[in-house]
Amino acid sequence: MDLRFGALTGIKVIDASRVLGGPYCGQILGDHGADVIKVEGPSGDDTRQWGPPDLGPNAAYFAGANRNKRSIVLDLQRVADRSRFMEMLADADVLIENFKPSTLRKWGWQANEFIDRHPRLVHCRVSGFGPDGPYGGLPAYDTAVQAQCGLMSVNGSAESGPLRVGLPVVDMTTGLNAAIGVLLALRAREITGRGQSVETTLYANAISMLHPHASNFLGTGACPTPTGNAHPNIYPYDSFETSSASIYLAIGNDSQFRTLCRHLDLDALPQDPRYATNPARSVHRHSLRPILESALLPADGRELVGRLARDGVPAAMIGNVRDALEDPQTRHMGLLVDMDPGYRGIASPIRLSDTPPTYRCPPPVFPGT
Known part of the structure; x- marks a missing residue:
């Protein structure tokens, strides 16, 4: 197979997720050659409206997680569009979705519906808390999970009190682990011939990021507190x-x-x-x-x-975002992507010697606009 577009050339992905965790996973797969079709409802991905600022025809927020995708609109409230969606999965390798369990039930689908109908499919489900447990099926956004899982409690200082991490670290880590899970499942399919379900949640990813604070607590029983910019275990x-900076x-x-x-x-x-x-x-x-x-x-x-x-x-x-993006090392490593018309973004941080990432199309304009 010709891998000119990346290591995942020939892999078809249906990305029916929205906001950040799932779409970021889809972008990672797309950057490395997968054919990613983004399925959006009639009003589009929520983040198309998360602006200004805008980057070309899209909100900058949306543009940051949706390049190397094509987009189609399906109204899954309609039986005909649900049937079309299922037909699209017939030759797909991966499905990424973050539908609420209650929504799936309303549509007459079970959690295992997609793999039951398409046994070779890798079904990647991204959610806030998973389908069960005390919080099963509840909605979640990055910062609320940061608050709930203790990330805010170790960020900030004694004077400021708990602060949100200034980046959507829970969403992005969830997207990264979703992509890792998809690759693991694709590897297993090479051996077994069968797809499987991949699940990752914002809650589990937030808990996983508590290092070294969780280890410190488990070892001592003392609950960590904010330490400002200082590391809790290492000094200085x-x-x-200084006089200049x-x-x-x-x-x-x-x-x-x-x-x-x-x-x-x-x-x-x-x-x-x-x-x-x-x-x-x-x-x-x-x-x-x-x-x-x-x-x-x-x-x-x-x-x-x-x-x-x-x-x-x-x-x-200690620099700012402008300093980082204009740093000579950033340019040297090719960490910025420029595409027509008017798209600029952050390149994939994954560098492969034989099958590097490729940037084939900017984030899709909403169909019909």
């Missing part, structure tokens, strides 16, 4: 001010700490038992931080970060 792993130091071992101290003319500091090892530094962070603040404040942040990085110490300027 925190933000600091805010920087972040990510000191992961004792050798890196000794190198940092050498650059700051604090050579005696690693000899102090309170700061000689990471466990000691983490315990005594409140006395260590003022020492580092005093040494860092007169420094030129950009120049210092450059010297530290060249010496093997992870350090970075």
